[in-house]
Amino acid sequence: MAEAGSIHGHGEARVQGALVAALGRERALRLESGVELGPFTIAYQTYGRLDAERRNAILICHALTGDQHVASRHPVTGKPGWWESMVGPGRVIDTERYFVICANVLGGCMGSSGPTEIDPASGKPYGLAFPVVTIADMVNAQALLLDHIGIPDLFCVIGGSMGGMQVLQWAASYPDRVFAAIPIACAARHSAQNIAFHEVGRQAIMADPEWRNGDYLSFGTNPRSGLAVARMAAHITYLSETALHRKFGRNLQNRERITFGFEADFQVESYLRHQGSTFVERFDANSYLYITRAMDYFDLAAEHGGVLAKAFSGTRTRFCVVSFTSDWLFPTRESREVVHALNAAAANVSFVEIESDKGHDAFLLDEPEMFKILRGFLEGSAEHRGLRR
Amino acid sequence: MNEGPGANQRGIRIDLLSIADMVEPRSRVLDVGCGDGALLDYLARFKQVDGRGLEISQAGVNACVAQGLSVIQGDADADLKDYPANAFDYVILSQTLQATRRPRQVLTDLLRIGRRAIVSFPNFGYWRVRLDLLLGGRMPMTGTLDQPWYETPNIHLCTIEDFLDLSRDLGIAIERRIAIDGKGRSRQGGRPLDNLLAEQALFLLRKNG
Structure with missing residues (x-):
C-alpha cells in the first residue's frame, strides 16, 4: 500500500486507513439518471506495486455489502479482508506481481460518496437527497479514479455478484481499458426473483x-x-x-x-x-x-436494443466467466447467457461452472478449483499481455 | 474426443498432428470438442493461433482454462448456432461428427462459422470393421471404435464414401484429405482403396464458390 503512495496526485487524504480521491471537481459526473454529481469522493485501497509501464493493474469490484478492504484488516470490524483467500502475496491475485485496486462503490458507506456522506450543498448528510446511482455510474466513477491514479488501462477487472455486474459493465463501457475480465457468479441483468x-x-x-x-x-x-x-x-x-x-x-x-x-x-x-x-x-x-x-436496474442488454451481444461487439477483451452449481441467486443459466452473447460477438471467452454446494457465497470461500482455474487464466492472459513474471 | 492411437514424439496424437499441419500460422481457430486442450495448446505454441475451444465435459473445460486456454462448456449440436458467420479461419471437429445428433446441421454450421473446416472421423468402411461384422456377426470394435455398442457415444457412424456424398449434397469442397491406417500412419487420401484401408479419415473443407 505504501508503495502506491508515490504515484498519487493531489486531492488525497487518508480516512480510516483508506485512500480517498476527490473526483468530479472540474467537471461533474453525469449519472444515468441525468443528475450531475460533483465533486464526489471515492475511497479505495491499493496493494502491490504498479510497474513502470503501468500495465499490471487489476481492479477488484466488490459485491453489495463488500468494500475496498479486500485484502487488509477492516477498520470497523477488525476482521481480515473479504477476499484474502484470493488476493495477497503468492495468492491467485498475487500482490507481488500485480497492482491491485479496490474501490468502495459510489453510493457505498465506507468513504465513497453516498447517502451517509455530507452533501456539500446543504452541509448535512445526503440521506435520500443522494441521487440514485446505477452499476454504470459506479463503473464510470471507477474510471475517473483510474484517471486520477494514472492508470491508462487495466490488465484485469474481476468481481463476484454485483462485482461481476461491474466487470461486465466495464467490458461493455471501456473495452479498450480492459485486457481481461472475470465476471463471477453474476448475470447481465437482475432477475425478477x-x-x-x-x-x-x-x-x-x-x-x-x-x-x-x-x-x-x-x-x-x-x-x-x-x-x-x-x-x-x-x-x-x-x-x-x-x-x-x-x-x-x-x-x-x-x-x-x-x-x-x-x-x-x-x-x-x-x-x-x-x-x-x-x-x-x-x-x-x-x-x-x-x-x-x-443492482435491480442493471440490464446490460437494455442499452443495446435488447441484444446483449451488441454490448460486446468488436471486443478484444479476454473473458473468463465463472458460475457455481448450487448458486440459485445467479444460476449458471444466467452466466451461460453472457457466454452466448460473447460468442455471438466472437469474443475470446472461457466459461467454467464450478461444482460446489455452498451457494452464491462460494465465490468468497475457499474453492480450490476456482483458484486453480483463475490462476491459469491470469497466467495465460499475462503471457498474452507480455507481463513480466 | 476418443483417446485413439498413441501420442507421437511431439506430444500429441498423430491425427491431431495431421490436423495441426493443415492450419495456417496466426489464424483464428475454434476446436469443437477440444477435450483436454492438447491440440489447442499445440496450435498456440507452435502456430501462434488465436484458439478457442468448445468441450462437452466440464472437467475437460476446467482443465483447459486452468492451463490458460480459452474454452467454454458446450456441444456441437447446441452451441454452434451462437457464433457469427466467418468468425474463424478454421473450425475443427476431431473424432466428434459421428457422435452428434444432427451431423448434417453441424457440418453446415462449421462452414458458416469458419472459412474452412477440418473434420476427422472413424471410417466405418475400414476393412477390420467390415470383417468384424461379416465374420464375427457383432458390432465392430477397433482402435478408434473402442467401446461396446451399449457404451459408445457414436450414433451417426459413416464411411468415407458416405461422407463424400453428404459433402456433395451440402456444396462442400474438399481441399485436402488424409487417410490414417490402423497403425497410425497417415498418407495423402483420395486413392481408390481409402474406404477400405483407412481407419480414420481427415478432411480440410471449404464452401463451394
Missing part, C-alpha cells in the same frame, strides 16, 4: 420507525432492526439448502428441547440473527437501499 428479494429488504428497512423517511442521521436514530431483517433475508439467498442443512440441520440452540415460544430455538435462527446484528454495525441502511437499487 432477485429484484423481489431486494424489495423485501428495502421494505424491511423502510418499515422500521427509526428510518424516519431516510433522514435518521439528522434525527440521531438508526433503523437497525429493519436493516438486520434485510440482511437476514438476503443472507439466505447467498447460501444453499444443502449448505444450511449441513451446517445447522434442525439443531437446537443451547437447549435440549423446543420452548413453545419465539426465541431462537433453532441454530439457524440464532445464526441469522447474528448475521443481522453484526451487519448493522458496519453498514448503512440507506446505502443498502441505493446499492440494491443499482
Whole structure:
C-alpha cells in the first residue's frame, strides 16, 4: 500500500486507513439518471506495486455489502479482508506481481460518496437527497479514479455478484481499458426473483420507525432492526439448502428441547440473527437501499436494443466467466447467457461452472478449483499481455 | 474426443498432428470438442493461433482454462448456432461428427462459422470393421471404435464414401484429405482403396464458390 503512495496526485487524504480521491471537481459526473454529481469522493485501497509501464493493474469490484478492504484488516470490524483467500502475496491475485485496486462503490458507506456522506450543498448528510446511482455510474466513477491514479488501462477487472455486474459493465463501457475480465457468479441483468428479494429488504428497512423517511442521521436514530431483517433475508439467498442443512440441520440452540415460544430455538435462527446484528454495525441502511437499487436496474442488454451481444461487439477483451452449481441467486443459466452473447460477438471467452454446494457465497470461500482455474487464466492472459513474471 | 492411437514424439496424437499441419500460422481457430486442450495448446505454441475451444465435459473445460486456454462448456449440436458467420479461419471437429445428433446441421454450421473446416472421423468402411461384422456377426470394435455398442457415444457412424456424398449434397469442397491406417500412419487420401484401408479419415473443407 505504501508503495502506491508515490504515484498519487493531489486531492488525497487518508480516512480510516483508506485512500480517498476527490473526483468530479472540474467537471461533474453525469449519472444515468441525468443528475450531475460533483465533486464526489471515492475511497479505495491499493496493494502491490504498479510497474513502470503501468500495465499490471487489476481492479477488484466488490459485491453489495463488500468494500475496498479486500485484502487488509477492516477498520470497523477488525476482521481480515473479504477476499484474502484470493488476493495477497503468492495468492491467485498475487500482490507481488500485480497492482491491485479496490474501490468502495459510489453510493457505498465506507468513504465513497453516498447517502451517509455530507452533501456539500446543504452541509448535512445526503440521506435520500443522494441521487440514485446505477452499476454504470459506479463503473464510470471507477474510471475517473483510474484517471486520477494514472492508470491508462487495466490488465484485469474481476468481481463476484454485483462485482461481476461491474466487470461486465466495464467490458461493455471501456473495452479498450480492459485486457481481461472475470465476471463471477453474476448475470447481465437482475432477475425478477432477485429484484423481489431486494424489495423485501428495502421494505424491511423502510418499515422500521427509526428510518424516519431516510433522514435518521439528522434525527440521531438508526433503523437497525429493519436493516438486520434485510440482511437476514438476503443472507439466505447467498447460501444453499444443502449448505444450511449441513451446517445447522434442525439443531437446537443451547437447549435440549423446543420452548413453545419465539426465541431462537433453532441454530439457524440464532445464526441469522447474528448475521443481522453484526451487519448493522458496519453498514448503512440507506446505502443498502441505493446499492440494491443499482443492482435491480442493471440490464446490460437494455442499452443495446435488447441484444446483449451488441454490448460486446468488436471486443478484444479476454473473458473468463465463472458460475457455481448450487448458486440459485445467479444460476449458471444466467452466466451461460453472457457466454452466448460473447460468442455471438466472437469474443475470446472461457466459461467454467464450478461444482460446489455452498451457494452464491462460494465465490468468497475457499474453492480450490476456482483458484486453480483463475490462476491459469491470469497466467495465460499475462503471457498474452507480455507481463513480466 | 476418443483417446485413439498413441501420442507421437511431439506430444500429441498423430491425427491431431495431421490436423495441426493443415492450419495456417496466426489464424483464428475454434476446436469443437477440444477435450483436454492438447491440440489447442499445440496450435498456440507452435502456430501462434488465436484458439478457442468448445468441450462437452466440464472437467475437460476446467482443465483447459486452468492451463490458460480459452474454452467454454458446450456441444456441437447446441452451441454452434451462437457464433457469427466467418468468425474463424478454421473450425475443427476431431473424432466428434459421428457422435452428434444432427451431423448434417453441424457440418453446415462449421462452414458458416469458419472459412474452412477440418473434420476427422472413424471410417466405418475400414476393412477390420467390415470383417468384424461379416465374420464375427457383432458390432465392430477397433482402435478408434473402442467401446461396446451399449457404451459408445457414436450414433451417426459413416464411411468415407458416405461422407463424400453428404459433402456433395451440402456444396462442400474438399481441399485436402488424409487417410490414417490402423497403425497410425497417415498418407495423402483420395486413392481408390481409402474406404477400405483407412481407419480414420481427415478432411480440410471449404464452401463451394
